[in-house]
Amino acid sequence: MMMSDWNIILTGFMGTGKSSVGKLLAQRLGYQFVDTDKLIEARCGRAVHEIFREQGEAAFREMEAALAGELGAVEKQVIATGGRLMLDAANADNLSRKGRVFALWATPEEIIARVTKDTIAVRPLLAGPAPEVRIRALYEERRAGYARFTPVRTSGKTIAEVVQVLVDHIAASEE
Numbered sequence: 132m133m134m135s136d137w138n139i140i141l142t143g144f145m146g147t148g149k150s151s152v153g154k155l156l157a158q159r160l161g162y163q164f165v166d167t168d169k170l171i172e173a174r175c176g177r178a179v180h181e182i183f184r185e186q187g188e189a190a191f192r193e194m195e196a197a198l199a200g201e202l203g204a205v206e207k208q209v210i211a212t213g214g215r216l217m218l219d220a221a222n223a224d225n226l227s228r229k230g231r232v233f234a235l236w237a238t239p240e241e242i243i244a245r246v247t248k249d250t251i252a253v254r255p256l257l258a259g260p261a262p263e264v265r266i267r268a269l270y271e272e273r274r275a276g277y278a279r280f281t282p283v284r285t286s287g288k289t290i291a292e293v294v295q296v297l298v299d300h301i302a303a304s305e306e
């Protein structure tokens with residue numbers, strides 16, 4: 132399999148722009164775009180926060196694991212993953228088999244600003260009374276996990292600029 136057929140997998144904390152960047156990147160590369168949260172929602176017929184509430188987080192994580200196994204076999208897709216999916220070693224192994232993984236980074240302050248402004252995605256992990264406190268704690272807990280992947284900073288960049296950084300990385304690795 133040629134490197135140019137490889138999937139591009141985006142990971143990173145909630146609110147780092149995985150879905151927006153992934154959609155545009157897929158257009159630029161002529162790849163299909165997959166968003167793991169959206170695919171799980173479509174298959175279950177309910178939103179992620181409803182799955183958490185009705186079936187529990189563990190059930191959602193099992194769905195993510197099954198999907199990571201399934202998507203390990205596809206080609207030429209840009210895959211935006213839910214914030215924790217790639218922090219699971221088995222999921223990361225499955226998706227890395229045919230894909231390059233990039234972690235999008237933003238500061239906790241930017242993440243707080245973005246997710247509290249986001250009225251479309253309801254994030255069950257931040258549903259409590261003090262989302263900023265929760266974001267900072269989760270960020271500390273997870274940063275070492277995201278740091279295993281090629282980092283891409285999003286601070287101060289537009290979505291198109293982040294996409295360009297990714298396109299350059301991908302082109303450089305194919306030379």
Ligand code: S3P
Pocket residue numbers: 143144145146149168179212213214215252253254255256
């Ligand atoms: C989660 C992130 C969410 C979604 C779920 C859990 C997490 O995806 O998968 O709410 O544990 O970080 P986004 O990163 O797209 O918000």
